[in-house]
Amino acid sequence: MSPNKQRNKATGGEAIDGLIIAAFGRHYEVATAAGRLRCYTRGKKSSFACGDHVRVTPGGDDQGVIDALKPRRSLLRRSDAFREKLIAANLSHILIVVATEPGFSDLLVSRCIAAAESQDITPIIILNKADLVDRLAFSRAQLAPFRALGYEVIEASALHGAAGLLERLSSLHAIFVGQSGMGKSTLINALIPEANAATREISAALDSGKHTTTFARLYALDGQMPDDARGWIIDSPGLQVFGLAHLGPDELAECFIEFRPLLGRCRFRDCRHEEEPGCALLEALADGRVHPRRFEHYRSIRAEIAEAKRLNPGW
Numbered sequence: 001m002s003p004n005k006q007r008n009k010a011t012g013g014e015a016i017d018g019l020i021i022a023a024f025g026r027h028y029e030v031a032t033a034a035g036r037l038r039c040y041t042r043g044k045k046s047s048f049a050c051g052d053h054v055r056v057t058p059g060g061d062d063q064g065v066i067d068a069l070k071p072r073r074s075l076l077r078r079s080d081a082f083r084e085k086l087i088a089a090n091l092s093h094i095l096i097v098v099a100t101e102p103g104f105s106d107l108l109v110s111r112c113i114a115a116a117e118s119q120d121i122t123p124i125i126i127l128n129k130a131d132l133v134d135r136l137a138f139s140r141a142q143l144a145p146f147r148a149l150g151y152e153v154i155e156a157s158a159l160h161g162a163a164g165l166l167e168r169l170s171s172l173h174a175i176f177v178g179q180s181g182m183g184k185s186t187l188i189n190a191l192i193p194e195a196n197a198a199t200r201e202i203s204a205a206l207d208s209g210k211h212t213t214t215f216a217r218l219y220a221l222d223g224q225m226p227d228d229a230r231g232w233i234i235d236s237p238g239l240q241v242f243g244l245a246h247l248g249p250d251e252l253a254e255c256f257i258e259f260r261p262l263l264g265r266c267r268f269r270d271c272r273h274e275e276e277p278g279c280a281l282l283e284a285l286a287d288g289r290v291h292p293r294r295f296e297h298y299r300s301i302r303a304e305i306a307e308a309k310r311l312n313p314g315w
């Protein structure tokens, strides 16, 4: 019997392939060849995320049970000292939205890039509100250290339909992240008509004009049923800051790609890259091979991780 036709004794249904398109804590919406199913898990644990490929057993009434998780290409998580949350699985790209106005935090950009690099996900920076030309030069200068590292920066204007962006994103499996006010919602609404409709429904219900995202949802970029062969985008709440408490200090250094050729070259094997003599990172900082902003970002995230581990030695 092929794995596709495995019978499930409990329900008599046949297990089929699915893609998790929404995660609501303990239950999930799964896109399958048999349509969208509202699925539960067998155990108490609900360790699945939007973007996960699963095997599900349909049980009638558009419901189903998740039987198994397929191997993941990547898993994006966030964590503070005490909690860890799964954000999305199988991402190829993270779209970091910044804007010409109001100002953005380049530390947050480094943080998102580190989260991406830790999972071999490719970051793309989207500089939104490029129509505000007075501010463009300043924002470009702020992004120059990232560009110099080879990270792609796309200038866009969500207010003008984000033309051109859709084509670039069409084959990616991506998630949007960004500080409040950068225009993330406006961008998503411009790119994904289905998200726009969902917003209007929720806004009408809540009597607000705002795009309100209360759970992670995956949208197909071509409006079809998401099938993973084509592009999709996940819209997710609460992605303003990315706690990286789950990373070890050495792992964090690896997430700064310009440090990679330097790691292991310090005089002391347990070098903390603070003021040790013969530190390869400090030498690279001194002669301009490492950008001072990036080194500051590294220090700041490392201090935060150390603090989380102090608060919770279990990490």
Ligand SMILES: Nc1nc2c(ncn2[C@@H]2O[C@H](COP(=O)(O)OP(=O)(O)OP(=O)(O)O)[C@@H](O)[C@H]2O)c(=O)[nH]1
Pocket: 128, 129, 130, 131, 132, 156, 157, 158, 159, 160, 178, 179, 180, 181, 182, 183, 184, 185, 186, 187, 211
């Ligand atoms: N000039 C200009 N304004 C924009 C653009 N995109 C968004 N805005 C405006 O920026 C403001 C913030 O946009 P939102 O889409 O709500 O921003 P957000 O990042 O989703 O912010 P939160 O909803 O707080 O998370 C709104 O007033 C938008 O109209 C753009 O491309 N150009």
Ligand SMILES: [Zn+2]
Pocket: 266, 271, 272, 273, 274, 276, 278, 279, 280, 281, 282
């Ligand atoms: Zn060192």
